[in-house]
Amino acid sequence: MLARSCLRSTRTLNGLRNGANNVTKRAASTSSGAANEAVPTRLNVAAAASTTLALGSMAWYYHLYGPVAFASTPAEEGLHPTKYPWVHEQWFKTYDHQALRRGFQVYQEVCASCHSLERIPYRSLVGSILTVDEAKELAEANEYPGEPNEQGDIEMRPGKLADYLPSPYKNEEAARFANNGALPPDLSLIVKARHGGCNYIFSLLTGYPEEAPAGTVVAPGMNFNPYFPGTGIAMARVLYDDLVEYEDETPASTSQMAKDVVEFLNWAAEPEMDDRKKMGMKVLVVTASLWAMSVWVKRYKWAWLKSRKLAYDPPAESKVRH
Amino acid sequence: MGLWDAFTDIVESVTPWSTVEAEAPAQEQEEAPEADSKDEEEEEEDEEEEEEEEEETVDPKEQIEEECKNAPQCASVKHHFDHCVERVQQQEEDGGAKEDCVEEFFHLAHCATDCAAPKVWARLK
Numbered sequence: 001m002l003a004r005s006c007l008r009s010t011r012t013l014n015g016l017r018n019g020a021n022n023v024t025k026r027a028a029s030t031s032s033g034a035a036n037e038a039v040p041t042r043l044n045v046a047a048a049a050s051t052t053l054a055l056g057s058m059a060w061y062y063h064l065y066g067p068v069a070f071a072s073t074p075a076e077e078g079l080h081p082t083k084y085p086w087v088h089e090q091w092f093k094t095y096d097h098q099a100l101r102r103g104f105q106v107y108q109e110v111c112a113s114c115h116s117l118e119r120i121p122y123r124s125l126v127g128s129i130l131t132v133d134e135a136k137e138l139a140e141a142n143e144y145p146g147e148p149n150e151q152g153d154i155e156m157r158p159g160k161l162a163d164y165l166p167s168p169y170k171n172e173e174a175a176r177f178a179n180n181g182a183l184p185p186d187l188s189l190i191v192k193a194r195h196g197g198c199n200y201i202f203s204l205l206t207g208y209p210e211e212a213p214a215g216t217v218v219a220p221g222m223n224f225n226p227y228f229p230g231t232g233i234a235m236a237r238v239l240y241d242d243l244v245e246y247e248d249e250t251p252a253s254t255s256q257m258a259k260d261v262v263e264f265l266n267w268a269a270e271p272e273m274d275d276r277k278k279m280g281m282k283v284l285v286v287t288a289s290l291w292a293m294s295v296w297v298k299r300y301k302w303a304w305l306k307s308r309k310l311a312y313d314p315p316a317e318s319k320v321r322h
Numbered sequence: 323m324g325l326w327d328a329f330t331d332i333v334e335s336v337t338p339w340s341t342v343e344a345e346a347p348a349q350e351q352e353e354a355p356e357a358d359s360k361d362e363e364e365e366e367e368d369e370e371e372e373e374e375e376e377e378e379t380v381d382p383k384e385q386i387e388e389e390c391k392n393a394p395q396c397a398s399v400k401h402h403f404d405h406c407v408e409r410v411q412q413q414e415e416d417g418g419a420k421e422d423c424v425e426e427f428f429h430l431a432h433c434a435t436d437c438a439a440p441k442v443w444a445r446l447k
Binding site for chain 2: 080081099203209241250253256
Protein backbone atom coordinates (compact mmCIF):
# COMPACT_ATOMS: atom_id res chain seq x y z
CA MET A 1 0.00 0.00 0.00
CA LEU A 2 2.69 2.39 1.08
CA ALA A 3 4.89 1.34 -1.82
CA ARG A 4 2.06 1.83 -4.24
CA SER A 5 1.17 5.29 -3.05
CA CYS A 6 4.84 6.28 -3.07
CA LEU A 7 5.15 5.11 -6.62
CA ARG A 8 2.06 7.01 -7.60
CA SER A 9 3.24 10.23 -6.07
CA THR A 10 6.62 10.04 -7.77
CA ARG A 11 4.82 9.44 -10.97
CA THR A 12 2.76 12.51 -10.37
CA LEU A 13 5.93 14.45 -9.75
CA ASN A 14 7.32 13.12 -12.99
CA GLY A 15 4.24 14.32 -14.68
CA LEU A 16 4.76 17.74 -13.16
CA ARG A 17 8.24 17.86 -14.51
CA ASN A 18 7.04 16.92 -17.96
CA GLY A 19 4.37 19.48 -18.02
CA ALA A 20 1.53 20.23 -15.78
CA ASN A 21 -1.08 19.65 -18.46
CA ASN A 22 -0.53 15.94 -18.48
CA VAL A 23 -0.74 15.36 -14.76
CA THR A 24 -4.23 13.98 -14.48
CA LYS A 25 -3.88 11.72 -17.46
CA ARG A 26 -0.53 10.34 -16.30
CA ALA A 27 -1.75 9.58 -12.84
CA ALA A 28 -4.81 7.84 -14.09
CA SER A 29 -3.25 5.50 -16.60
CA THR A 30 -0.21 3.34 -16.18
CA SER A 31 0.72 2.82 -19.80
CA SER A 32 1.37 6.25 -21.12
CA GLY A 33 3.42 6.48 -24.26
CA ALA A 34 6.42 4.37 -25.21
CA ALA A 35 8.86 7.17 -24.36
CA ASN A 36 8.04 7.10 -20.67
CA GLU A 37 7.78 3.31 -20.39
CA ALA A 38 11.28 2.97 -18.95
CA VAL A 39 10.66 5.19 -15.96
CA PRO A 40 8.03 3.11 -14.07
CA THR A 41 9.98 -0.07 -14.82
CA ARG A 42 13.09 1.39 -13.28
CA LEU A 43 11.09 2.51 -10.29
CA ASN A 44 9.52 -0.90 -9.93
CA VAL A 45 12.93 -2.50 -9.98
CA ALA A 46 14.15 -0.13 -7.25
CA ALA A 47 11.11 -0.84 -5.13
CA ALA A 48 11.42 -4.56 -5.59
CA ALA A 49 15.13 -4.48 -4.77
CA SER A 50 14.68 -2.42 -1.61
CA THR A 51 11.81 -4.60 -0.47
CA THR A 52 13.85 -7.71 -1.10
CA LEU A 53 16.71 -6.21 0.87
CA ALA A 54 14.41 -5.36 3.76
CA LEU A 55 12.76 -8.77 3.87
CA GLY A 56 16.08 -10.50 3.31
CA SER A 57 17.71 -8.69 6.21
CA MET A 58 14.79 -9.65 8.44
CA ALA A 59 15.08 -13.26 7.39
CA TRP A 60 18.82 -13.21 7.95
CA TYR A 61 18.38 -11.65 11.40
CA TYR A 62 15.81 -14.29 12.30
CA HIS A 63 18.12 -16.99 11.02
CA LEU A 64 20.92 -15.71 13.24
CA TYR A 65 19.07 -14.71 16.39
CA GLY A 66 15.51 -15.96 16.05
CA PRO A 67 15.44 -19.49 17.37
CA VAL A 68 16.27 -19.60 21.07
CA ALA A 69 18.59 -22.41 21.95
CA PHE A 70 17.27 -24.49 24.84
CA ALA A 71 20.38 -26.08 26.17
CA SER A 72 18.58 -27.83 29.01
CA THR A 73 16.14 -30.70 28.92
CA PRO A 74 12.70 -30.22 30.49
CA ALA A 75 13.92 -32.16 33.51
CA GLU A 76 16.83 -29.79 34.00
CA GLU A 77 14.50 -26.84 33.64
CA GLY A 78 12.02 -28.25 36.15
CA LEU A 79 8.24 -28.31 35.91
CA HIS A 80 6.80 -24.82 35.86
CA PRO A 81 4.35 -24.40 38.73
CA THR A 82 0.66 -23.89 38.15
CA LYS A 83 -0.76 -20.53 39.08
CA TYR A 84 -2.88 -20.68 42.21
CA PRO A 85 -5.53 -18.05 43.03
CA TRP A 86 -3.76 -16.55 46.08
CA VAL A 87 -6.13 -14.12 47.71
CA HIS A 88 -3.35 -11.85 48.95
CA GLU A 89 -2.14 -11.32 45.39
CA GLN A 90 -5.32 -9.47 44.45
CA TRP A 91 -5.10 -5.71 44.22
CA PHE A 92 -7.44 -4.79 47.03
CA LYS A 93 -6.84 -7.71 49.38
CA THR A 94 -4.55 -7.97 52.36
CA TYR A 95 -2.79 -10.99 53.75
CA ASP A 96 -5.07 -13.35 55.63
CA HIS A 97 -3.54 -12.80 59.05
CA GLN A 98 -5.11 -15.92 60.49
CA ALA A 99 -3.28 -17.83 57.75
CA LEU A 100 -0.06 -15.97 58.60
CA ARG A 101 -0.42 -17.09 62.19
CA ARG A 102 -0.88 -20.69 61.11
CA GLY A 103 2.00 -20.38 58.67
CA PHE A 104 4.30 -19.06 61.36
CA GLN A 105 3.35 -22.04 63.49
CA VAL A 106 4.29 -24.37 60.62
CA TYR A 107 7.59 -22.57 60.13
CA GLN A 108 8.37 -22.80 63.84
CA GLU A 109 7.40 -26.43 64.20
CA VAL A 110 8.66 -27.82 60.89
CA CYS A 111 11.04 -25.64 58.90
CA ALA A 112 12.91 -23.85 61.69
CA SER A 113 14.97 -26.92 62.48
CA CYS A 114 16.76 -26.57 59.13
CA HIS A 115 16.00 -23.11 57.70
CA SER A 116 16.87 -19.78 59.27
CA LEU A 117 14.68 -16.69 58.97
CA GLU A 118 17.38 -14.32 60.01
CA ARG A 119 15.97 -11.07 58.63
CA ILE A 120 12.84 -11.20 60.76
CA PRO A 121 12.95 -9.62 64.23
CA TYR A 122 10.38 -10.50 66.86
CA ARG A 123 9.11 -6.94 66.83
CA SER A 124 7.89 -7.27 63.26
CA LEU A 125 5.73 -10.23 64.26
CA VAL A 126 3.91 -8.02 66.73
CA GLY A 127 0.58 -6.83 65.44
CA SER A 128 0.65 -8.80 62.25
CA ILE A 129 1.07 -12.33 63.57
CA LEU A 130 1.48 -12.35 67.34
CA THR A 131 0.41 -10.14 70.21
CA VAL A 132 3.10 -8.25 72.13
CA ASP A 133 2.95 -10.66 75.02
CA GLU A 134 3.22 -13.71 72.80
CA ALA A 135 6.17 -12.22 70.94
CA LYS A 136 7.93 -11.27 74.18
CA GLU A 137 7.42 -14.73 75.55
CA LEU A 138 8.81 -16.25 72.37
CA ALA A 139 11.83 -13.94 72.42
CA GLU A 140 12.58 -14.69 76.04
CA ALA A 141 12.69 -18.41 75.30
CA ASN A 142 15.98 -17.84 73.44
CA GLU A 143 19.32 -16.53 74.64
CA TYR A 144 21.32 -13.83 72.94
CA PRO A 145 24.78 -12.43 73.69
CA GLY A 146 24.44 -9.37 75.93
CA GLU A 147 26.70 -6.47 76.88
CA PRO A 148 30.17 -7.31 78.22
CA ASN A 149 30.25 -7.47 82.02
CA GLU A 150 32.93 -5.76 84.17
CA GLN A 151 35.44 -8.48 83.33
CA GLY A 152 34.78 -8.06 79.63
CA ASP A 153 33.05 -11.38 79.20
CA ILE A 154 29.91 -11.52 77.20
CA GLU A 155 27.09 -13.15 79.05
CA MET A 156 23.94 -14.52 77.55
CA ARG A 157 20.69 -12.69 78.20
CA PRO A 158 17.11 -13.60 77.36
CA GLY A 159 15.89 -12.32 74.01
CA LYS A 160 14.05 -9.03 73.51
CA LEU A 161 11.59 -7.89 70.88
CA ALA A 162 14.44 -6.17 69.00
CA ASP A 163 16.32 -9.47 68.52
CA TYR A 164 16.14 -11.47 65.32
CA LEU A 165 14.78 -15.01 65.06
CA PRO A 166 17.50 -17.51 65.92
CA SER A 167 19.12 -19.63 63.21
CA PRO A 168 19.27 -23.40 63.55
CA TYR A 169 22.97 -23.60 62.67
CA LYS A 170 26.00 -21.58 63.73
CA ASN A 171 27.24 -21.08 60.18
CA GLU A 172 27.01 -22.40 56.64
CA GLU A 173 29.51 -25.18 57.24
CA ALA A 174 27.53 -26.52 60.17
CA ALA A 175 24.35 -26.35 58.08
CA ARG A 176 25.94 -28.24 55.21
CA PHE A 177 27.46 -30.80 57.54
CA ALA A 178 24.07 -31.57 59.04
CA ASN A 179 22.37 -31.84 55.64
CA ASN A 180 24.67 -34.08 53.61
CA GLY A 181 26.46 -31.12 52.07
CA ALA A 182 23.30 -29.30 50.99
CA LEU A 183 22.61 -25.82 52.33
CA PRO A 184 19.06 -25.08 53.43
CA PRO A 185 18.67 -21.48 52.24
CA ASP A 186 17.52 -18.69 54.50
CA LEU A 187 13.77 -18.29 53.99
CA SER A 188 13.39 -14.57 54.74
CA LEU A 189 13.33 -13.55 51.08
CA ILE A 190 12.82 -16.92 49.43
CA VAL A 191 9.47 -15.98 47.86
CA LYS A 192 11.16 -13.16 45.99
CA ALA A 193 14.26 -15.21 45.26
CA ARG A 194 12.65 -17.95 43.21
CA HIS A 195 10.92 -17.90 39.86
CA GLY A 196 7.24 -18.53 40.39
CA GLY A 197 7.39 -17.22 43.99
CA CYS A 198 4.48 -18.50 46.06
CA ASN A 199 3.30 -20.93 43.38
CA TYR A 200 6.76 -22.48 43.12
CA ILE A 201 7.25 -23.00 46.83
CA PHE A 202 3.72 -24.30 47.33
CA SER A 203 4.19 -26.73 44.43
CA LEU A 204 7.62 -27.73 45.72
CA LEU A 205 6.33 -28.55 49.19
CA THR A 206 3.29 -30.48 48.01
CA GLY A 207 4.72 -31.89 44.78
CA TYR A 208 6.74 -34.90 45.96
CA PRO A 209 5.22 -37.83 44.10
CA GLU A 210 4.89 -41.17 45.89
CA GLU A 211 7.49 -42.61 43.57
CA ALA A 212 9.69 -41.10 40.89
CA PRO A 213 8.43 -41.75 37.34
CA ALA A 214 9.78 -44.89 35.70
CA GLY A 215 13.34 -44.74 34.43
CA THR A 216 14.46 -41.67 36.44
CA VAL A 217 17.77 -41.94 38.23
CA VAL A 218 17.73 -40.19 41.58
CA ALA A 219 21.17 -39.64 43.10
CA PRO A 220 21.74 -41.19 46.55
CA GLY A 221 20.52 -38.91 49.32
CA MET A 222 18.40 -36.95 46.86
CA ASN A 223 14.65 -36.85 46.43
CA PHE A 224 12.62 -36.57 43.25
CA ASN A 225 10.67 -33.35 42.97
CA PRO A 226 9.43 -32.30 39.55
CA TYR A 227 9.39 -28.57 40.39
CA PHE A 228 13.02 -28.34 41.51
CA PRO A 229 15.29 -27.62 38.53
CA GLY A 230 17.09 -30.88 37.84
CA THR A 231 14.38 -32.78 39.75
CA GLY A 232 16.81 -34.03 42.43
CA ILE A 233 16.46 -32.03 45.68
CA ALA A 234 18.31 -32.57 48.93
CA MET A 235 15.27 -31.65 51.01
CA ALA A 236 12.99 -34.63 51.49
CA ARG A 237 9.24 -34.21 51.78
CA VAL A 238 8.68 -32.48 55.12
CA LEU A 239 4.94 -31.89 55.25
CA TYR A 240 2.58 -34.74 56.04
CA ASP A 241 -1.10 -34.62 56.96
CA ASP A 242 -1.70 -33.70 60.61
CA LEU A 243 1.93 -32.86 61.30
CA VAL A 244 0.92 -29.81 63.30
CA GLU A 245 -2.18 -29.12 65.31
CA TYR A 246 -3.64 -25.71 64.52
CA GLU A 247 -5.01 -23.67 67.42
CA ASP A 248 -7.97 -22.60 65.28
CA GLU A 249 -8.74 -26.24 64.49
CA THR A 250 -8.22 -25.92 60.75
CA PRO A 251 -7.67 -29.44 59.40
CA ALA A 252 -3.90 -29.66 58.95
CA SER A 253 -3.71 -31.33 55.57
CA THR A 254 -0.43 -31.19 53.69
CA SER A 255 -1.68 -28.58 51.25
CA GLN A 256 -3.24 -26.48 54.01
CA MET A 257 0.09 -26.32 55.86
CA ALA A 258 1.95 -25.60 52.63
CA LYS A 259 -0.46 -22.81 51.73
CA ASP A 260 -0.19 -21.25 55.17
CA VAL A 261 3.59 -21.44 55.38
CA VAL A 262 3.96 -20.01 51.89
CA GLU A 263 1.70 -17.10 52.69
CA PHE A 264 3.74 -16.55 55.84
CA LEU A 265 6.98 -16.62 53.82
CA ASN A 266 5.45 -14.13 51.40
CA TRP A 267 4.75 -11.90 54.38
CA ALA A 268 8.34 -12.37 55.57
CA ALA A 269 9.68 -11.26 52.19
CA GLU A 270 7.17 -8.45 51.78
CA PRO A 271 5.85 -7.33 55.17
CA GLU A 272 5.03 -3.90 53.77
CA MET A 273 2.48 -5.25 51.29
CA ASP A 274 -0.67 -4.40 53.27
CA ASP A 275 0.53 -0.84 53.82
CA ARG A 276 1.60 -0.54 50.23
CA LYS A 277 -1.83 -1.47 48.98
CA LYS A 278 -3.45 0.94 51.42
CA MET A 279 -1.16 3.68 50.14
CA GLY A 280 -2.01 2.73 46.56
CA MET A 281 -5.68 3.07 47.34
CA LYS A 282 -5.08 6.48 48.93
CA VAL A 283 -3.33 7.56 45.75
CA LEU A 284 -6.29 6.40 43.66
CA VAL A 285 -8.75 8.21 45.93
CA VAL A 286 -6.75 11.44 45.92
CA THR A 287 -6.13 11.47 42.18
CA ALA A 288 -9.78 10.64 41.50
CA SER A 289 -10.84 13.55 43.71
CA LEU A 290 -8.37 15.91 42.10
CA TRP A 291 -9.58 14.89 38.69
CA ALA A 292 -13.19 15.46 39.67
CA MET A 293 -12.25 18.85 41.06
CA SER A 294 -10.40 19.81 37.92
CA VAL A 295 -13.41 18.89 35.83
CA TRP A 296 -15.67 21.10 37.95
CA VAL A 297 -13.17 23.96 37.91
CA LYS A 298 -12.85 23.70 34.17
CA ARG A 299 -16.60 23.87 33.76
CA TYR A 300 -16.69 26.91 36.02
CA LYS A 301 -13.88 28.69 34.21
CA TRP A 302 -15.26 27.98 30.77
CA ALA A 303 -18.84 28.71 31.62
CA TRP A 304 -18.76 32.31 30.39
CA LEU A 305 -17.11 31.24 27.14
CA LYS A 306 -19.38 28.32 26.43
CA SER A 307 -22.58 30.13 27.34
CA ARG A 308 -21.87 33.34 25.48
CA LYS A 309 -23.90 34.19 22.44
CA LEU A 310 -22.46 36.03 19.49
CA ALA A 311 -24.90 38.16 17.66
CA TYR A 312 -24.24 40.24 14.61
CA ASP A 313 -26.04 43.47 15.00
CA PRO A 314 -25.65 45.28 11.71
CA PRO A 315 -25.65 49.04 11.84
CA ALA A 316 -28.72 50.65 10.55
CA GLU A 317 -28.70 51.37 6.84
CA SER A 318 -27.42 54.78 6.16
CA LYS A 319 -26.67 56.68 3.06
CA VAL A 320 -23.36 57.88 4.35
CA ARG A 321 -20.40 55.89 3.19
CA HIS A 322 -17.64 55.46 5.70
CA MET B 323 -7.67 -12.08 38.42
CA GLY B 324 -6.66 -8.59 39.61
CA LEU B 325 -8.60 -6.07 37.68
CA TRP B 326 -12.08 -7.61 37.69
CA ASP B 327 -11.88 -8.46 41.37
CA ALA B 328 -10.78 -4.92 42.05
CA PHE B 329 -13.89 -3.56 40.36
CA THR B 330 -16.27 -5.97 42.04
CA ASP B 331 -14.64 -5.09 45.35
CA ILE B 332 -15.20 -1.41 44.83
CA VAL B 333 -18.78 -1.95 43.70
CA GLU B 334 -19.47 -4.16 46.69
CA SER B 335 -18.02 -1.65 49.09
CA VAL B 336 -20.18 1.24 47.88
CA THR B 337 -23.48 -0.57 47.38
CA PRO B 338 -25.68 0.21 50.37
CA TRP B 339 -27.09 -3.32 50.53
CA SER B 340 -23.72 -5.01 51.00
CA THR B 341 -23.13 -6.26 54.51
CA VAL B 342 -20.01 -6.75 56.52
CA GLU B 343 -20.05 -9.89 58.59
CA ALA B 344 -17.68 -10.09 61.46
CA GLU B 345 -19.12 -13.46 62.38
CA ALA B 346 -20.44 -16.31 60.39
CA PRO B 347 -23.99 -15.51 59.27
CA ALA B 348 -26.72 -17.03 61.39
CA GLN B 349 -27.95 -20.28 60.05
CA GLU B 350 -31.32 -20.05 58.35
CA GLN B 351 -32.51 -23.51 59.03
CA GLU B 352 -35.58 -22.57 61.08
CA GLU B 353 -36.97 -20.52 58.22
CA ALA B 354 -37.32 -23.51 55.96
CA PRO B 355 -39.43 -26.05 57.83
CA GLU B 356 -40.31 -28.06 54.74
CA ALA B 357 -36.66 -28.87 54.17
CA ASP B 358 -36.11 -29.94 57.77
CA SER B 359 -36.11 -33.69 57.38
CA LYS B 360 -33.63 -33.41 54.52
CA ASP B 361 -31.38 -31.11 56.52
CA GLU B 362 -31.30 -33.49 59.43
CA GLU B 363 -30.20 -36.29 57.19
CA GLU B 364 -27.50 -34.08 55.74
CA GLU B 365 -26.40 -33.03 59.19
CA GLU B 366 -26.02 -36.62 60.22
CA GLU B 367 -23.92 -37.25 57.16
CA ASP B 368 -21.86 -34.17 57.91
CA GLU B 369 -21.20 -35.35 61.42
CA GLU B 370 -20.07 -38.69 60.14
CA GLU B 371 -17.69 -36.97 57.76
CA GLU B 372 -16.31 -34.83 60.54
CA GLU B 373 -15.68 -37.87 62.67
CA GLU B 374 -13.82 -39.44 59.80
CA GLU B 375 -11.78 -36.31 59.41
CA GLU B 376 -10.80 -36.36 63.02
CA GLU B 377 -9.38 -39.79 62.53
CA GLU B 378 -7.40 -38.90 59.43
CA THR B 379 -7.16 -35.71 57.42
CA VAL B 380 -7.43 -36.20 53.69
CA ASP B 381 -5.33 -33.89 51.61
CA PRO B 382 -7.73 -32.16 49.20
CA LYS B 383 -4.92 -31.43 46.74
CA GLU B 384 -3.91 -35.05 46.43
CA GLN B 385 -7.51 -36.19 46.16
CA ILE B 386 -8.61 -33.63 43.58
CA GLU B 387 -5.49 -34.07 41.47
CA GLU B 388 -6.09 -37.79 41.38
CA GLU B 389 -9.61 -37.11 40.11
CA CYS B 390 -8.23 -34.66 37.58
CA LYS B 391 -5.72 -37.17 36.24
CA ASN B 392 -8.62 -39.41 35.32
CA ALA B 393 -10.75 -36.58 33.95
CA PRO B 394 -11.31 -36.38 30.18
CA GLN B 395 -9.14 -33.28 29.72
CA CYS B 396 -6.07 -35.15 30.94
CA ALA B 397 -6.89 -38.41 29.18
CA SER B 398 -4.35 -38.04 26.40
CA VAL B 399 -1.40 -37.05 28.62
CA LYS B 400 -2.32 -39.81 31.05
CA HIS B 401 -2.39 -42.25 28.20
CA HIS B 402 1.08 -41.13 27.09
CA PHE B 403 2.43 -41.40 30.61
CA ASP B 404 0.96 -44.86 31.20
CA HIS B 405 2.26 -45.98 27.86
CA CYS B 406 5.75 -44.68 28.68
CA VAL B 407 5.76 -46.40 32.07
CA GLU B 408 4.78 -49.65 30.43
CA ARG B 409 7.52 -49.27 27.81
CA VAL B 410 10.22 -48.39 30.33
CA GLN B 411 9.25 -51.21 32.65
CA GLN B 412 9.55 -53.57 29.71
CA GLN B 413 12.99 -52.15 28.98
CA GLU B 414 14.03 -52.58 32.58
CA GLU B 415 13.03 -56.20 32.46
CA ASP B 416 15.05 -56.60 29.29
CA GLY B 417 18.11 -55.26 31.06
CA GLY B 418 18.19 -51.54 31.61
CA ALA B 419 15.97 -48.57 30.82
CA LYS B 420 16.92 -46.57 27.77
CA GLU B 421 14.76 -43.55 28.63
CA ASP B 422 12.73 -42.06 31.43
CA CYS B 423 9.18 -40.78 31.75
CA VAL B 424 9.99 -37.42 33.31
CA GLU B 425 8.66 -35.43 30.40
CA GLU B 426 5.43 -37.43 30.25
CA PHE B 427 5.14 -37.07 34.02
CA PHE B 428 5.53 -33.29 33.69
CA HIS B 429 2.74 -33.07 31.14
CA LEU B 430 0.43 -35.14 33.28
CA ALA B 431 1.28 -33.23 36.47
CA HIS B 432 0.82 -29.93 34.68
CA CYS B 433 -2.59 -30.97 33.42
CA ALA B 434 -3.69 -32.30 36.79
CA THR B 435 -2.53 -29.31 38.84
CA ASP B 436 -4.02 -26.87 36.34
CA CYS B 437 -7.36 -28.61 36.58
CA ALA B 438 -7.19 -28.91 40.37
CA ALA B 439 -5.89 -25.45 41.35
CA PRO B 440 -9.20 -23.57 41.75
CA LYS B 441 -10.93 -26.56 43.32
CA VAL B 442 -8.14 -27.02 45.85
CA TRP B 443 -8.29 -23.36 46.82
CA ALA B 444 -12.03 -23.63 47.31
CA ARG B 445 -11.45 -26.44 49.80
CA LEU B 446 -8.55 -24.89 51.71
CA LYS B 447 -8.95 -22.15 54.26
